[in-house]
Amino acid sequence: xxxxxxxxxxxxxxxxxxxCARDIVExxxxxxxxxxxxxxxxxxxxxxxxxxQRTILGMALDxxxxxxxxxxxxxxxxxxxLDDAWKDDFWRVDEDPERMxxxxxxFDRQKAIAAERRKExxx
Amino acid sequence: xxxxxxxxxxxTGPIPYVERSRAYYLAQGYGNPYNWAFHEDVPFAPLAKPxxxxxxxxxxxxxxxxxxxxxxxxxxxxxxxxxxYRVYSRPTDVIPDLRISHIGYDRxxxxxxxxxxxxxxxxxxxxxxxxxIGEIGPRFHGLPTNRSQRTTIEQDAPEALARCRxxxxxxxxxxxx
Numbered sequence: 001x002x003x004x005x006x007x008x009x010x011x012x013x014x015x016x017x018x019x020c021a022r023d024i025v026e027x028x029x030x031x032x033x034x035x036x037x038x039x040x041x042x043x044x045x046x047x048x049x050x051x052x053q054r055t056i057l058g059m060a061l062d063x064x065x066x067x068x069x070x071x072x073x074x075x076x077x078x079x080x081x082l083d084d085a086w087k088d089d090f091w092r093v094d095e096d097p098e099r100m101x102x103x104x105x106x107f108d109r110q111k112a113i114a115a116e117r118r119k120e121x122x123x
Numbered sequence: 124x125x126x127x128x129x130x131x132x133x134x135t136g137p138i139p140y141v142e143r144s145r146a147y148y149l150a151q152g153y154g155n156p157y158n159w160a161f162h163e164d165v166p167f168a169p170l171a172k173p174x175x176x177x178x179x180x181x182x183x184x185x186x187x188x189x190x191x192x193x194x195x196x197x198x199x200x201x202x203x204x205x206x207x208y209r210v211y212s213r214p215t216d217v218i219p220d221l222r223i224s225h226i227g228y229d230r231x232x233x234x235x236x237x238x239x240x241x242x243x244x245x246x247x248x249x250x251x252x253x254x255x256i257g258e259i260g261p262r263f264h265g266l267p268t269n270r271s272q273r274t275t276i277e278q279d280a281p282e283a284l285a286r287c288r289x290x291x292x293x294x295x296x297x298x299x300x
Binding site (some may be wrong): 001002004005006007008009010011012013014015016018019020021022023024025027028029030031035037038039040041042043044045046047048050053054056057058060061064065067069070071079080082083084086087089090091092094098103104105106107110111112114115118121 | 132133134135137138139140141143147150151152158159161162163164165166167168169173174179180182184190196200202204206207208210225226227228229231232233234235236238239240241242243245246247249250255256266272275276278279280281283284287288289292293294295296297298299300
C-alpha cells in the first residue's frame with residue numbers, strides 16, 4: 001500500500017496511510033502516516049471501540065492538512081492491553097521443530113493456492 | 124528491553140517487523156528473506172484546496188466476502204483462496220462486507236470481527252456528514268497484496284491512480300493491514 005501511496009503522491013494526489021507496521025511503512029517511505037501501536041489488523045482503531053476509530057480517522061484527516069513535508073508520522077494514543085506482551089507473539093520462532101515444520105507445510109500449501117489464484121486471474 | 128514508568132505497565136517500542144520476518148522465515152528454512160521496499164526519497168503532494176471542499180478516496184487491501192472461497196472469518200486461519208490479483212472498485216454509498224483472511228494480520232490477538240478496524244468507511248461518512256471533508260469518492264478501491272513489488276509498481280499503482288482520477292479524488296486514505 002505504501003508503494004501505491006507513493007505513486008499517487010508523485011502524480012499530485014495527497015495521501016495518508018493508516019497502519020500498524022511502523023518500520024515497514026517508514027522503510028518504504030510515505031508522505032503521511034498515522035501509526036497505531038496495535039496488532040496488525042487494527043489500522044483504523046480497536047475492535048468495537050467507535051471512539052478510537054473516529055479519533056484515528058480524524059487524526060488522518062488532520063494530517064492531510066497539516067503535514068508540511070514527507071515522512072510525517074503521527075502516533076495515535078491507543079494501546080492494545082495492560083502491557084505489551086502481545087508483541088512477542090507475532091512471527092515468533094517456535095522452539096519445537098515439529099511445530100515449525102507444520103507451520104512451514106501450511107505456508108507452502110497456502111503459497112501453492114495463491115499461485116493457482118494468480119494464474120486464474122491472469123487468464 | 125521494556126521500560127516501566129513510575130507506576131505504569133511495561134511498554135516496548137514498535138515491533139521490528141522487518142527483522143522478525145527475516146528471522147522467522149530463515150528459521151523455517153527459506154533461504155531468501157523478503158526484501159521489503161526501501162526508498163530514500165519520498166514524493167509529497169500538498170492539498171490543493173481545503174479538506175472541507177475536497178473529494179477523498181478510500182483504498183483498502185481487504186477483499187469482498189465470497190462464500191465460495193472458504194473460511195474468511197472472523198477467527199479464520201490464513202486463507203490464500205480469498206486473495207485477489209486485480210484492482211477492484213465498489214460504490215461507497217453501501218457498506219460492503221470486506222474481510223482480511225487473505226492477509227497476515229495478528230491472528231493470536233485479533234479476531235477480525237469488526238470491519239471498522241480495517242475499513243474506516245463508517246467513520247469517513249461521519250466526517251462527510253459533519254463537513255470535515257467535502258465528500259467521499261463515489262467508489263472505494265481494493266488493492267491486491269502482491270509479493271512482487273514490480274507487479275505493484277507496474278500494474279496496480281497505475282491502475283489505482285487511473286481510478287482515483289476517474290473519481291475526481293483530491294486526497295486519498297490508504298489502509299494496509
